[in-house]
Amino acid sequence: DTGVSQDPRHKITKRGQNVTFRCDPISEHNRLYWYRQTLGQGPEFLTYFQNEAQLEKSRLLSDRFSAERPKGSFSTLEIQRTEQGDSAMYLCASSHDTIYEQYFGPGTRLTVT
Amino acid sequence: KQEVTQIPAALSVPEGENLVLNCSFTDSAIYNLQWFRQDPGKGLTSLLLIQSSQREQTSGRLNASLDKSSGRSTLYIAASQPGDSATYLCAVSPPEAWNTGKLIFGQGTTLQVKP
Numbered sequence: 001d002t003g004v005s006q007d008p009r010h011k012i013t014k015r016g017q018n019v020t021f022r023c024d025p026i027s028e029h030n031r032l033y034w035y036r037q038t039l040g041q042g043p044e045f046l047t048y049f050q051n052e053a054q055l056e057k058s059r060l061l062s063d064r065f066s067a068e069r070p071k072g073s074f075s076t077l078e079i080q081r082t083e084q085g086d087s088a089m090y091l092c093a094s095s096h097d098t099i100y101e102q103y104f105g106p107g108t109r110l111t112v113t
Numbered sequence: 114k115q116e117v118t119q120i121p122a123a124l125s126v127p128e129g130e131n132l133v134l135n136c137s138f139t140d141s142a143i144y145n146l147q148w149f150r151q152d153p154g155k156g157l158t159s160l161l162l163i164q165s166s167q168r169e170q171t172s173g174r175l176n177a178s179l180d181k182s183s184g185r186s187t188l189y190i191a192a193s194q195p196g197d198s199a200t201y202l203c204a205v206s207p208p209e210a211w212n213t214g215k216l217i218f219g220q221g222t223t224l225q226v227k228p
Contacts (some may be wrong), residue, residue, distance in 0.1 A: 004156075041220055042202050042218030042219050042220050043157070043202075043204075043218050045215045045217070048213065048215065052179045056213055080162060081217075089181065091157065100144070100145060101147065101162045102147065102159070102216060103159060104156045104157040104158070104159070105148070105156050106155060106156040107116070107155070109154070
């Protein structure tokens with residue numbers, strides 16, 4: 001399977017804990033994106049990498065959120081001191097540098113209790 | 114600020130019916146438009162990508178059209194089947210797509226096809 005993969009698929013955590021999600025993009029894609037989706041809504045853009053450089057961050061990405069893509073391959077999204085409002089589906093996508101069609105992974109569903 | 118709207122929010126049709134899903138956007142300056150399918154609790158599957166210079170794209174029973182000047186796109190599904198039941202999302206990419214990753218999504222239309 002050469003699609004976008006995400007791990008874990010589900011995460012339940014208590015308020016105040018830190019969580020980290022991983023995304024592995026399609027191997028030949030050098031662009032990687034993170035989105036957040038709440039129930040009944042479309043995904044909202046969080047951040048975007050081109051290779052290892054984080055080029056854009058949404059205002060939704062508060063100081064408690066940090067994303068990395070250290071070697072231009074997989075990416076991690078960390079949420080510190082989780083809050084109940086962080087409960088959502090976190091989606092990762094990747095695309096080629098010139099075609100821009102985005103391919104999404106299965107998502108990580110976060111539940112903060 | 115670009116806003117994307119999908120109407121209706123939900124749609125129920127009998128199997129075999131042809132149907133149209135609507136997507137509108139407030140700023141006609143877009144780079145491309147994508148239609149996605151999302152099954153409950155799952156990620157998004159890309160269905161069709163229309164570049165801003167194109168008028169339509171077809172894949173199997175799906176046909177998507179784009180009218181940039183009026184800020185509208187439609188997704189036509191022919192001969193609907195129960196397996197088509199899902200939420201359909203449209204998303205636009207801003208004109209500076211070469212320099213940004215952002216897709217702006219509508220809220221989706223949840224389709225139910227009854228056997």
